[in-house]
Amino acid sequence: MAKVNLNREPMPKQDPKTRGKNFNEVALGYSAEQAKAEASRCIQDPKHPCTEGCPVEINIPGFVKAVLDGNMPEAVRILKDKNSLPGICGRVCPQETQCEQACTLAKKGAPIAIGRLERYVADWERAHPEIREQQKGQISFNGKKVAVIGSGPAGLTCAADLAKLGYRVTIFEALHVAGGVLMYGIPEFRLPKIIVQGEVGYVKSLGVEIKLNHVIGKIATIDELLENGFDAVFLAPGAGAPMFLDIPGENLSDIYSANEFLTRTNLMKAYRFPEYDTPIQVGRRVAVFGAGNVAMDASRCALRLGAEEVYIIYRRSKAEMPARLEERENAEEEGVIFKLLTNPSRFLGDERGRVRAVELHEMALGEPDASGRPRPIRKPGSEFIMEIDTAIPALGTRPNPIIPSTTKGLELTKWGTVLTDGATERTSKDRVWCGGDMATGAATVISAMGAGRRAATDIDKCLRNSS
Amino acid sequence: MFRIIYRKTLATKIHLFEIEAPAIARKALAGQFVVIRIDERGERIPLTLADWDGKEGSVTVVFMEVGATTFRLALLKAGDFIADFVGPLGVPSHIDKFGTVVCVAGGVGAAPITPIARALKEKGNKIISILGARSKGLLFWEDKLRSVSHQLIVTTDDGTYGRKGVVTEPLKELLESGEKVDRVIAIGPSIMMKFCVQTTQPFGVKTIVSLNPIMVDGTGMCGCCRVSVGGVTKFACVDGPDFDGHQVDWDLLFARQRTYLNEERRSFEQWQAQMGKCS
Numbered sequence: 001m002a003k004v005n006l007n008r009e010p011m012p013k014q015d016p017k018t019r020g021k022n023f024n025e026v027a028l029g030y031s032a033e034q035a036k037a038e039a040s041r042c043i044q045d046p047k048h049p050c051t052e053g054c055p056v057e058i059n060i061p062g063f064v065k066a067v068l069d070g071n072m073p074e075a076v077r078i079l080k081d082k083n084s085l086p087g088i089c090g091r092v093c094p095q096e097t098q099c100e101q102a103c104t105l106a107k108k109g110a111p112i113a114i115g116r117l118e119r120y121v122a123d124w125e126r127a128h129p130e131i132r133e134q135q136k137g138q139i140s141f142n143g144k145k146v147a148v149i150g151s152g153p154a155g156l157t158c159a160a161d162l163a164k165l166g167y168r169v170t171i172f173e174a175l176h177v178a179g180g181v182l183m184y185g186i187p188e189f190r191l192p193k194i195i196v197q198g199e200v201g202y203v204k205s206l207g208v209e210i211k212l213n214h215v216i217g218k219i220a221t222i223d224e225l226l227e228n229g230f231d232a233v234f235l236a237p238g239a240g241a242p243m244f245l246d247i248p249g250e251n252l253s254d255i256y257s258a259n260e261f262l263t264r265t266n267l268m269k270a271y272r273f274p275e276y277d278t279p280i281q282v283g284r285r286v287a288v289f290g291a292g293n294v295a296m297d298a299s300r301c302a303l304r305l306g307a308e309e310v311y312i313i314y315r316r317s318k319a320e321m322p323a324r325l326e327e328r329e330n331a332e333e334e335g336v337i338f339k340l341l342t343n344p345s346r347f348l349g350d351e352r353g354r355v356r357a358v359e360l361h362e363m364a365l366g367e368p369d370a371s372g373r374p375r376p377i378r379k380p381g382s383e384f385i386m387e388i389d390t391a392i393p394a395l396g397t398r399p400n401p402i403i404p405s406t407t408k409g410l411e412l413t414k415w416g417t418v419l420t421d422g423a424t425e426r427t428s429k430d431r432v433w434c435g436g437d438m439a440t441g442a443a444t445v446i447s448a449m450g451a452g453r454r455a456a457t458d459i460d461k462c463l464r465n466s467s
Numbered sequence: 468m469f470r471i472i473y474r475k476t477l478a479t480k481i482h483l484f485e486i487e488a489p490a491i492a493r494k495a496l497a498g499q500f501v502v503i504r505i506d507e508r509g510e511r512i513p514l515t516l517a518d519w520d521g522k523e524g525s526v527t528v529v530f531m532e533v534g535a536t537t538f539r540l541a542l543l544k545a546g547d548f549i550a551d552f553v554g555p556l557g558v559p560s561h562i563d564k565f566g567t568v569v570c571v572a573g574g575v576g577a578a579p580i581t582p583i584a585r586a587l588k589e590k591g592n593k594i595i596s597i598l599g600a601r602s603k604g605l606l607f608w609e610d611k612l613r614s615v616s617h618q619l620i621v622t623t624d625d626g627t628y629g630r631k632g633v634v635t636e637p638l639k640e641l642l643e644s645g646e647k648v649d650r651v652i653a654i655g656p657s658i659m660m661k662f663c664v665q666t667t668q669p670f671g672v673k674t675i676v677s678l679n680p681i682m683v684d685g686t687g688m689c690g691c692c693r694v695s696v697g698g699v700t701k702f703a704c705v706d707g708p709d710f711d712g713h714q715v716d717w718d719l720l721f722a723r724q725r726t727y728l729n730e731e732r733r734s735f736e737q738w739q740a741q742m743g744k745c746s
Contacts, residue, residue: 139526220494251700251723256691273730279730
């Protein structure tokens with residue numbers, strides 16, 4: 001048997017000191033030589049566990065071989081066959097818990113860097129726009145119309161899949177740009193917005209219409225869409241309603257939900273104020289509460305916006321942190337300080353109503369709770385005050401009430417998310433499907449895309465059989 | 468892109484824009500608002516609906532020049548376009564047969580209160596309206612508000628028109644007069660709404676206000692517009708903008724509205740410098 005190469009090609013990155021001061025992309029991407037070198041390590045396992053590990057079932061050995069052979073158009077074709085948004089997935093998927101974890105070489109500690117290769121192929125396609133034209137298939141309209149609510153990853157994927165099958169799809173987007181969390185949530189330095197708009201452009205090139213500034217539930221209800229020409233509706237508005245700590249002082253000025261902080265920074269480009277009109281205030285010392293990917297994003301944005309010290313304050317310990325390892329490491333390298341086993345009890349403000357300090361207390365880990373993680377228990381008498389001038393609760397999101405409160409017959413779970421069937425994404429309402437954070441609560445881009453795919457498959461099955 | 472069909476200056480630094488937005492016009496209800504973004508670099512700001520016409524397919528907003536965005540907006544002409552216009556947002560005003568409703572409009576508040584008064588009048592309520600401004604040059608829509616009221620009292624702080632004084636004076640007199648007032652609606656600058664609420668408090672009359680905190684998305688996803696009502700945090704954009712005035716934490720609202728004073732000044736100075744270059 002040929003000797004297996006266990007030397008993973010490293011990803012070139014901006015150095016931590018420089019990148020902590022700019023919003024440019026941190027990961028710089030493979031060169032052609034690096035891509036071929038990494039692709040050459042793949043042993044082309046005929047069982048391809050990697051494909052099984054991918055929520056959208058990309059033919060991974062297929063596109064990796066095409067990269068090795070230097071046949072880039074073929075790599076693009078194979079990748080795009082299953083993934084409409086590879087430029088995004090290649091950058092933000094947690095491959096380490098998906099395809100790369102399943103990789104046969106993972107047992108030897110050197111799985112193929114599938115995510116980096118995916119990004120390489122996607123970026124190559126962007127640089128060669130003629131390929132998109134050449135590979136565009138002939139699509140004929142099949143007479144049926146589908147409404148997609150939300151232009152985030154679930155909505156874009158569902159729309160693209162349905163458009164390729166001949167459906168006329170209209171996406172209704174509440175914001176003034178398409179992309180959802182890809183635009184407002186994930187920072188510019190992880191996912192450049194020009195990449196997102198490029199992927200949105202691809203979806204539009206399939207014939208999908210995107211209506212911006214349309215808040216469904218306000219400008220039209222789901223029932224009105226179904227009564228006015230749409231044969232099916234896919235609900236993917238995200239889980240956009242921020243959770244707060246619910247502690248005293250939380251409404252003081254300069255306490256931002258992570259959604260607000262990231263929306264001002266990334267969507268409204270507050271990092272370019274006053275060239276862009278939306279302001280943001282970041283003081284000398286910032287405290288971010290939470291330890292998921294969003295908390296990492298918020299803390300790294302705070303550094304770039306000029307904070308001298310940025311803290312992640314988390315009530316459990318390192319082992320329980322939900323953020324991707326890569327994001328935690330990036331945050332640490334850039335100088336974010338982690339204060340673990342610590343929780344806030346109240347915020348203190350000045351006479352002008354601005355936050356000036358937070359009272360924290362120490363935690364200890366007890367028996368596992370419902371989530372399976374050790375339950376954090378407050379240590380009595382451990383209170384202390386930390387001076388801060390900006391606070392960002394990054395605790396997750398709840399479903400936004402606008403659609404559930406205006407849609408009859410849409411059954412919800414006890415957490416307020418829409419109840420769906422896991423395999424088909426059907427809801428309790430006839431002709432209405434739902435996927436992404438609205439169904440699962442805050443999760444990942446790729447899991448939303450998987451839901452969009454499953455819904456498109458089932459919508460197609462149902463509409464094909466109906467008159 | 469949303470076309471400005473018609474524009475008119477109603478008073479000093481107060482302008483009316485009629486904007487082509489047929490889908491919003493078909494759904495609009497009194498008390499709701501829209502979020503506007505002038506262009507690619509603009510911020511998103513809320514403006515309460517002043518009027519709408521489902522047949523024409525237009526929505527009317529009235530705004531006062533108070534900072535860089537509204538100064539820039541004021542320079543636009545009929546035929547120009549606004550990049551983004553989202554609505555109708557917020558919970559519509561609660562319209563029911565209450566009996567006698569006093570509608571108090573302070574400054575620019577005359578615009579949003581007019582459709583509310585109209586809807587209440589159409590529902591069979593007796594409408595007594597109080598329209599106040601700092602001086603004559605800032606008054607507008609007197610005739611329009613009169614046409615949807617059974618009685619209209621006009622005040623100016625400096626006495627240059629109508630009755631000299633602030634709106635809370637005739638409001639107090641009405642409540643003291645023995646006239647049965649079932650509900651009060653007060654819309655205007657936050658401080659004016661607070662004073663109206665303080666005036667009605669001893670009489671126990673339900674007073675609805677339309678809160679105007681800073682907003683970003685306007686659809687409940689960021690929490691910027693959070694206000695405290697009855698000790699509970701609410702989002703003005705999805706739970707409001709109408710709230711029970713007696714339950715509102717006014718000091719918190721004022722503090723949060725002052726958050727970006729420095730940035731607002733900076734934007735204004737930058738805008739002034741740009742205007743200086745052009746003239």
